[in-house]
Amino acid sequence: xxxxxxxxxxxxxxxxxxxxxxxxxxxxxxxxxxxxxxxxxxxxxxxxxxxxxxxxxxxxxxxxxxxxxxxxxxxxxxxxxxxxxxxxxxxxxxxxxxxxxxxxxxxxxxxxxxxxxxxxxxxxxxxxxxxxxxxxxxxxxxxxxxxxxxxxxxxxxxxxxxxxxxxxxxxxxxxxxxxxxxxxxxxxxxxxxxxxxxxxx
Amino acid sequence: xxxxxxxxxxxxxxxxxxxxxxxxxxxxxxxxxxxxxxxxxxxxxxxxxxxxxxxxxxxxxxxxxxxxxxxxxxxxxxxxxxxxxxxxxxxxxxxxxxxxxxxxxxxxxxxxxxxxxxxxxxxxxxxxxxxxxxxxxxxxxxxxxxxxxxxxxxxxxxxxxxxxxxxxxxxxxxxxxxxxxxxxxxxxxxxxxxxxxxxxxxxxxxxxxxxxxxxxxxxxxxxxxxxxxxxxxxxxxxxxxxxxx
Numbered sequence: 077x078x079x080x081x082x083x084x085x086x087x088x089x090x091x092x093x094x095x096x097x098x099x100x101x102x103x104x105x106x107x108x109x110x111x112x113x114x115x116x117x118x119x120x121x122x123x124x125x126x127x128x129x130x131x132x133x134x135x136x137x138x139x140x141x142x143x144x145x146x147x148x149x150x151x152x153x154x155x156x157x158x159x160x161x162x163x164x165x166x167x168x169x170x171x172x173x174x175x176x177x178x179x180x181x182x183x184x185x186x187x188x189x190x191x192x193x194x195x196x197x198x199x200x201x202x203x204x205x206x207x208x209x210x211x212x213x214x215x216x217x218x219x220x221x222x223x224x225x226x227x228x229x230x231x232x233x234x235x236x237x238x239x240x241x242x243x244x245x246x247x248x249x250x251x252x253x254x255x256x257x258x259x260x261x262x263x264x265x266x267x268x269x270x271x272x273x274x275x276x277x
Numbered sequence: 278x279x280x281x282x283x284x285x286x287x288x289x290x291x292x293x294x295x296x297x298x299x300x301x302x303x304x305x306x307x308x309x310x311x312x313x314x315x316x317x318x319x320x321x322x323x324x325x326x327x328x329x330x331x332x333x334x335x336x337x338x339x340x341x342x343x344x345x346x347x348x349x350x351x352x353x354x355x356x357x358x359x360x361x362x363x364x365x366x367x368x369x370x371x372x373x374x375x376x377x378x379x380x381x382x383x384x385x386x387x388x389x390x391x392x393x394x395x396x397x398x399x400x401x402x403x404x405x406x407x408x409x410x411x412x413x414x415x416x417x418x419x420x421x422x423x424x425x426x427x428x429x430x431x432x433x434x435x436x437x438x439x440x441x442x443x444x445x446x447x448x449x450x451x452x453x454x455x456x457x458x459x460x461x462x463x464x465x466x467x468x469x470x471x472x473x474x475x476x477x478x479x480x481x482x483x484x485x486x487x488x489x490x491x492x493x494x495x496x497x498x499x500x501x502x503x504x505x506x507x508x509x510x511x512x513x514x515x516x517x518x519x520x521x522x
Contacts, residue, residue: 090367093342192469194394198316219347221369221394262347262369264314 078275079114081141082106083131086120086158090261091271098268100275108140116275117141117150121157125181125224126169128161138174145176149252151277159248159255160226168224176253179228179245186241194223195240201258207235207249209256209273216266218246218258225257278493279310279500279513280319280473283352285330290501291323292449294401300501300509307343310500313513317347319372319441319471319495321399325353326375326415334362341367351399351441355380360387364395372441374399375415377431384435393438397471398431400424402458403445410458413445424458428466440466441495444474449498451477451505459489471495477505479518486519 078095080088080102088104095102102118103110111117121128132138144150154162163173166181173181184193198219203212210216218238225244228234236247238257246257247270254274260267281303282289288306289297303320310318320340325332332353341348350363351372360371360383373384377398388396402424405411412420412427420427431437442462444455454475463470472485473495482494496513503510 087364087367087369089338089365090341093367094345096342097345192467194392196394196469259347262345264311264345268345 077114078102078116078118079111080104080118080120081111081137083121083128083135083137086122086155087259087261088120090259091118091120091155094261094268094271095275098272098275100272106135106137108136111137111140111144114144114150116277117144117152118274119152119154119158119161121155121161122221123157124168125157125160125166125173126171128157129169129171129173132161132174141174145253151252151274152254153274154253154255155261156222156257156259159257160224162248162253162255163226166224177226177228177233177248177250177255178230179226179233179248181224182227183224184241188241191241194221196221198263199238199240199258201236201238201246203236203247205232205235207247208277209249209254209270210236210247211269216269218256218260218263218266220246220258222257226255278315278317278319278471278495279306280321280495280497281306281500282497283320283322284324285322285328285333288501289323290449290498294323294445294448297323301511303340304343306501306511307340309511310513311343311345314516315346315513316493317349318344319349319351321350321372322352332359332363334359334366337363337368338366349397351397355383357383357386357390360391360395364391370395370397370439372397372399373437374401377435378414378420381435384437388436388438393436396437397439397441398435398437399441399443400427400431401443401445410455424462425465428462428468432466432468438468440468440470442470442472442491443495444472447475448473450475451498453477453481454485454489454491454494456484456489459485459491463490469493473497479514482514482519 349370469492472491
């Protein structure tokens, strides 16, 4: 069963709605026993990095998530802030991230005054590496809303990039761990494809 | 992006904010816009504030549940908890208008809690008797500030993240946008701006996007009628038709 982790942040309902449209059953939960039994996990998230990490800890989810992801190798997809939480740290806050990916989260920093922060809107992405989450042929565009992005230290984790002031990683993958900086749940058929592919892993 | 008007029951289309005529069911229209791959969908309940009606969260959640692109909702939002409920139920952006006049503190609080990117201010303008452009409140009264001062207030004092600039004189006319005024506002503010009111052709869209510099253009009549004064047809120009050559 696919489980959307409810740690108090993020647009869980929209993610669930898209799975429903795809005919895939997904549950929203913060219960440890349900997470224990999940075959796939989604870590959504909107908001600040520290708040996200603190909520995961306060809800007592850190241990079970570490076990599911690092030991049982359950596939997990972090969306937006959820992708950033997979990294070791963020310039947005002081808290340590989940640290499952050799990466850090950094703030957009460019001189182009015409580009506004947050980066908000639709962008085409470039698929850099063959992967199960996204077809490397064809044009894909996704909806983004973020002020920070993930900087991968291991180039082989980078699946797709997007350009906003500079190139940044918008899809990452390391073993069973996946991250998407955009919102697949609000990216029409392009996002549906990503969620559908994830469900088939 | 399509801008759908809702009267609490079904979708309507107005001309210069008047004479609403029924154009169909919101869910059906939203499903079609998914297929048309529109960038974003705007739905405005045009009567909620006038009728002092509380917003129907479960109804809006139903709309959001069918909307697989960013969804902006406006109409009758009065409290911070209503902002929260809307975001929780799949609305990305809340559009405010009457609240600017009635209780701007709520807007400031929502911006602080949920971020400026989630709050859009709707600015309605038209020419007054002397041909000068003025901002009008939802009750139909002109606002004492000049349009630029009003926009400055929204940006700096309230902290909204986006402007929805609506030309009452052109709404529903298919006659084109007020390109000059849109450009003036784009030059004045650093906020992203959606131009609304008057869209009638892809040339209008190109002009307001590439000459006036609007970040987006809202389509009302063009999205729900086949042609001016013709029957209802949920519709949307192809992406390639408005992309800069």
